[in-house]
Amino acid sequence: MHISEGVLSGPVLAAGAVIAVAGTSLGLKKIEYDRIVHVAILASAFFVASLIHVNIGPASVHLILNGIVGLLLGVAAFPAILTALLLQSVFFQYGGLTALGVNVVVMAVPAVLSHYLFLPLLGKSSTLNFTAGFLAGLFSILFSSLLLGAALWFTNHNFFETSFAIIMAHIPVMIIEGIITGFCVTFFLKVYPEIIPLRKK
Amino acid sequence: MNIQKILFLVVILAIIPAGPAVAHKVIIFAWVEDGMIHTESSFGSKRKAQNCAITVVDEQGQVVHTGQTDLDGNHSFAIPENTDSDLILTLDAGIGHQAQWKIPKKELITLPSVKDIQTAMKKKESLEQGPSVYKIIGGIGIIFLLALGVKFLKRKPS
Numbered sequence: 001m002h003i004s005e006g007v008l009s010g011p012v013l014a015a016g017a018v019i020a021v022a023g024t025s026l027g028l029k030k031i032e033y034d035r036i037v038h039v040a041i042l043a044s045a046f047f048v049a050s051l052i053h054v055n056i057g058p059a060s061v062h063l064i065l066n067g068i069v070g071l072l073l074g075v076a077a078f079p080a081i082l083t084a085l086l087l088q089s090v091f092f093q094y095g096g097l098t099a100l101g102v103n104v105v106v107m108a109v110p111a112v113l114s115h116y117l118f119l120p121l122l123g124k125s126s127t128l129n130f131t132a133g134f135l136a137g138l139f140s141i142l143f144s145s146l147l148l149g150a151a152l153w154f155t156n157h158n159f160f161e162t163s164f165a166i167i168m169a170h171i172p173v174m175i176i177e178g179i180i181t182g183f184c185v186t187f188f189l190k191v192y193p194e195i196i197p198l199r200k201k
Numbered sequence: 202m203n204i205q206k207i208l209f210l211v212v213i214l215a216i217i218p219a220g221p222a223v224a225h226k227v228i229i230f231a232w233v234e235d236g237m238i239h240t241e242s243s244f245g246s247k248r249k250a251q252n253c254a255i256t257v258v259d260e261q262g263q264v265v266h267t268g269q270t271d272l273d274g275n276h277s278f279a280i281p282e283n284t285d286s287d288l289i290l291t292l293d294a295g296i297g298h299q300a301q302w303k304i305p306k307k308e309l310i311t312l313p314s315v316k317d318i319q320t321a322m323k324k325k326e327s328l329e330q331g332p333s334v335y336k337i338i339g340g341i342g343i344i345f346l347l348a349l350g351v352k353f354l355k356r357k358p359s
Contacts, residue, residue, distance in 0.1 A: 003297035004227060033355050040348035044341045051332055079351075083344055091336040093226050093328075099297075152297055166296050 001064055001144060001170070002050075002088070003103055005096030009155045016102030016151070023078035023108055031076045038195050042069045043080035047087055050094055061173050067140035068181045070111020071118055071133070072188075072195055077111040078104065102151050110143035122185065122198050129189055130182040137181030141174040142167065227300040229255070229292035230325045233280065233308050242274040242292045242300070245331060249274030254293040260286035280309055 008016075031039055049065040070077040082104045088094040095103045114136040121132035149163025188195050227250065231240040238257075242250035255276050257266040265281040265288065281288075288304045308317070 001297075004299040006291070006301065007297050007299045028351065031351065031355070033352065033357065036348050036352045036355070039351075040345050043344045043348075047340050047344060048337060051337070083347060084340075087340040087343060091340055092332045148297060162296065169296065 001103075001106065001148060002085075002095030003099040003106070003148070003151065005098055007096070007155065008099055008102060008151060012151055012154045013098055013102060016099070016105050018101070020078070020082060020101035020104035020108070023075065023104070023112075024082050027073075027075045027078035027080075030074070031079070035073075035076065035197075039073055039076050039080050041195075042073055042077075043084045045069070046081060047084035050088055050092070061170065063177060063180070064107065064141060064144070064173065065177065065180070066107045066111040066144060067114055067137035067177055068133070068184050070108070070114045070140060071136040071181065071185070072115075072197065073111075074115040074119075074197070075112055077115070078108045081108040081111065106144050106147045106151060107140075109147060110140040113143065114140050119198055122196060123189070126186060129186050133182035133185030134178040136185075137177035137179070138174045141170050141177055145170050226328075227292060227294045227298045228328045229290055229300045229302045230321075230328065231290050231302045231304055232321060233304065233313070236280055237277050238280055238288075238290075238304065239277045240270070240275065240290060240292075240302070242270050242276070242294070243329070244294070244298075245329060250292060250294050253295065256291045256293070257281070258289050258291070259284065260289075284309055 046065050046069050049063040052063045053061065066077070066081065069080055073080055082100070085095060085100060085103050085107070086097075089097050089100060089103075117139065118132040118136040121128055123129070145166040146163055149159055149166050152162050153159035185196070226245050227242075228245070229240055229242045229250075231238055233239075240255060242253060242255070244250060249272070250270055251272050251274060253270045253274075255266075255268045255270060256264060257268075257278075258264050265284065266278055268276045268278055270276045270292075285306070287306050288309070290302045290304065292300045292302075294300070313321075
């Protein structure tokens with residue numbers, strides 16, 4: 001999911017950077033004072049998640065966790081994901097620095113959307129809590145795959161072929177992240193409900 | 202709840218055997234030997250980059266060779282004729298993953314010294330190195346320091 005240096009064309013990189021800066025500015029503006037620690041916790045989880053690899057047959061994929069980050073943070077997912085991706089790029093060489101903006105857009109936009117789509121489902125029943133978390137995890141990876149396909153398409157690849165290959169490669173991640181996000185949501189609602197913004201309302 | 206416990210176990214069991222494989226740090230390493238250019242491509246140090254396209258261009262950006270890695274992530278080819286510049290090798294590992302290695306012109310025409318080989322091997326080892334605990338802890342520390350900075354900027358005047 002991390003686009004390397006030198007893959008994308010200049011206009012795509014520039015567009016990604018502009019959207020990432022706008023999203024991050026909005027996110028920083030919207031972060032409530034009392035929720036800054038939650039942003040740091042979830043940014044740390046996102047930063048470390050890429051190190052957890054899952055072997056599925058001959059393929060090896062890593063966790064992303066943008067679903068849980070977006071579900072719980074909303075627009076504040078932008079600065080959280082930007083910081084984590086920047087550190088992943090510098091420390092682990094995951095993704096190029098010039099592609100940072102596009103990588104942020106690819107992972108943060110679906111994360112923010114999952115907040116508005118699935119957060120209203122939380123807090124009604126334990127089954128619905130798990131289902132909402134599962135869908136947030138699955139949807140975020142699916143939509144990120146499509147955005148990645150679009151970014152590559154704007155450069156020089158075939159959109160449908162590329163997106164199909166990306167989605168196929170990430171199906172195991174979608175399912176695993178769905179399950180992890182579902183468990184995290186039900187767990188947080190029981191032991192640390194303050195981190196779920198819905199509970200505050 | 203029982204189904205949730207089973208699913209949780211499935212996830213844990215799926216993750217545990219994964220080990221230290223690094224899937225998204227794409228590496229290409231190349232060296233010159235007996236008129237041939239040899240390349241090794243991988244994701245980190247463990248997983249070989251199989252059937253990936255390799256493109257070689259000169260300093261003017263002209264393509265002088267194209268090829269594909271084998272099942273061991275290797276690809277070898279003869280030094281292109283009339284080469285009079287550095288060569289840049291690009292590995293396309295698919296879906297946005299790419300890596301480059303530069304072979305200086307000097308390496309194409311002269312035998313490498315022991316020092317050159319040692320330098321190249323050190324570079325290869327550093328590329329293949331996995332994330333250290335210090336970097337992970339340092340990264341988390343930076344995130345919390347930045348959060349502290351944002352908290353300071355957003356503090357309410359008393």
